[in-house]
Amino acid sequence: MAAANMKDVKRRIRSVESTKQITKAMELVASSKLRRAKEKALAVQPFFETLYDIMSGISSDRDFKSVYTKKEPEKSTLIIVIAGDRGLAGGYNSNVLKTAEQRIRRLESDKEKISVMAIGKKSVEYFDKQSYELAGRYPNIAESLDIYEAMDIAQEITERFRCRDFTRVELVYTTFVSALTQQPVEISLLPVENLENGGVKSSSLTEYDPSPEEVFDGLVPQYLGGVLYAAVVDSYASEQAARRTAMESASDNADEMINQLSLLYNRARQAQITQEINEISAGSLRDE
Template sequence: MAGAGIKTINKRIRSVRSTQQITKAMKMVSAAKLRRAQDRLVSARPYSHKLAELLQRLAESGDSGHPYLERRAVHRRLVVVVTSDKGLCGAYNMNVMRVAQRAADASIAEGRPCAIYAVGRKARDYFRKRGYDVVAAHDDFAASASDDKARRVADAVVRMFTEGEADEVLLAYAAFISTLTQRPALDTLLPVAPPAGGDDAAKAAAVDYIWEPGRDALFAALLPQYLRNRVYITLCEAFASEHGARMTSMSAATENAGELIEALTLKRNRERQAAITQEISEIVGGANAL
């Protein structure tokens, strides 16, 4: 029956429209959260750069035996994966997890066990389901970075590194390039590799600093702070990326829903017209038969 067809189409249009309303709302929420996350990232960067510069200068002035800098033979690795807790953000999580999984698989293939430290429910579930060794997971970060959260992750990771549970710690996350672009990145967190200097680094190295109270003590004070800040910046980047990815994918979903509604409306009108035409021809046919 043609009438029933129209009814189902109407029902579908209604359902698509309500989905569209949800995606539209999510897009706007993400846009607001993105703004905040982006502001946080931008204002956190100067401090991070300064700490990195300082560490670089300190490292250039000579070596230190600080345990965080020590390159041990790698027996075991740890990959910290930063993903979202919730879905509906396109390929965001998959891109990061693919990078992390590749690193983990490569390590395991070399005969070096690799554990996973999951930040975000998605990473936890993904790696647990595939039989990886998920040693820790956070699912309460709510896509917003804070000093306290960074401290929790950094302290746990540093503990594993100093206690020999991992000889190398990698960070897999989505670097925030722009709202539309997130680049999956894999960085080494521990042992700390002092950032390489550019041209003005050579100039700065020529300066003969007074290190107070002493270089080793400064390393000991700076490195934990540097690590915490690295984790903090990483969380900022990842969460800004997440909101960006969600906003983009929700915007695409809203558009797709709009197209679907248009197509369905067209189909409905066609069917209605077909039904009317059929009814008329039935009436005409009936009248002719008389």
């Protein structure tokens, strides 16, 4: 009986050790991907900060008007939801999808028509099962996304906004706060509003050809592409950080389980040895 129990415990220990090797490898991969994602985000930041400054300077003019700043009475909103492409990342996917669902319900309570653009495999899978109109599906693009692909998506969004397919565009994604903290956030993209002057002192000091409005309208798709790109990269970094934390926790739990099973195995082995000694002693006494 003891031998059979020892064999089961030994098999369980080998199984947990195999699982630990997988979780440890996934932790290392996530750490590497997290570092690269942070480098990508930092590399494009100066360019889009400059775009923001220019747009802020133009829009500070009281006479400025643009189709991208115009608010419409009709309520039709596009929600862009960015989630991960894989699981095993703790509560990363469930948290951002829950945030998006809560935002959608608030908009629906105001009688707004809702469309969803799903970015990330988990986002696509989730909203495919819902009753919302899907304006776009972009699974498995986060790791390989470049700025040109983000610009193409932004161009499609701005064209549909100009055609009034929807009168408002919002974005729900997860921002990287630290290696241990990732926070789902909601931001408004279109119409462009509440731009703060980020360093341009006065738009009157700069001449725009053919006009400030046309320059602004030309910059909006690029700016929107930059925001989307940064959000996808930020979300991807958050996903890797969440996965690294989850896999680190899983590896620690595996260590603890291995220690407990090893103790159980040693006790069973000790009991077997004691039983064998007792049997030998009893046999010796009978021989005498």
